[in-house]
Amino acid sequence: MKLLEDRIIKDGKVIGNKILKVDSFLNHQIDVELFNEMGKEFKEIFKNDTITKILTIESSGIALACIAAQYFKVPVVFAKKHEATNLDQDTYESAVYSFTKDKHYKIRVAKSYISKSDKILIIDDFLANGNAATGLADIVSQAEAKLVGVGIVIEKGFQNGRRVLEEKGIRVESLAIVDSMNEGQLKFK
């Protein structure tokens, strides 16, 4: 998606060879107009698929999931990764490994909010090693719902997230794929 790639080039900051900082428009400050264009693009990509619910994970997936949901006219469910006093006891759970923190954390979705008949689109901001998306896909599978695909804003094409997901037969659609960012130079696929 050219609009997004241009924005990443303009406002993204590359730190080292692995960190891409886009918090001026994606995950701290949110450019809601850009998010609307990204939401429309996901709708265009999945226009021939039936989607009944969008699943994401707190915190930074929530914004795009909600904006995109307007074009799909479906509700959003976000998996909790932090302790929440009000969450049902009856949840689907999965363990997600965090590379940055070198530990597993638990993600949870109340069973009432995903049913067998749901056709789920997973949306998240980044795809790197695919751990968060794999955890969300695991929850969809526990609920025996159908996983239509995974929609990602920025995929790090030089990490193995796509391979991990595709080997499980999961469709991956990314709006921008960064192939390399050596020496601060971004290259898109």
Add this chain to the structure above:
Amino acid sequence: MKLLEDRIIKDGKVIGNKILKVDSFLNHQIDVELFNEMGKEFKEIFKNDTITKILTIESSGIALACIAAQYFKVPVVFAKKHEATNLDQDTYESAVYSFTKDKHYKIRVAKSYISKSDKILIIDDFLANGNAATGLADIVSQAEAKLVGVGIVIEKGFQNGRRVLEEKGIRVESLAIVDSMNEGQLKFK
């Protein structure tokens, strides 16, 4: 807002005299259509005010802040309350006391995303003791920006959040004010 009050009565669950569980449409599963109506309502309430940015706090404030921002045509900034590897070192910080966890946590906003000339609307899902809103207002004040008001989805009118904020001269606008929920019976103001 009648649509919201009706929905709280239909789908909210009162636990004891203090907990109102609305995770089927507000803070776990999100009814994006309802959020659009709430966003329009906030725009109507603040139609005579200039707003340049909406400020909220992760996680459950993000969804409404983004949907509402579409009507104000402004960006959203969400304060981080969890450790984030990618956050700038140069941040405004405030300490927020959590009653449920009986401890303080830190909220942070990168200095680049609020400036002196900003006119800020704070949006959050719940107002109880006003601690989160007070922390956000403190950050607006550190940035020397103007705080136009605080927009809340559900205010617990039997707790002192409104009083705390109004004593600081802050305008509070809530879409639904629960006056009491004794014995599972909800009463709105």
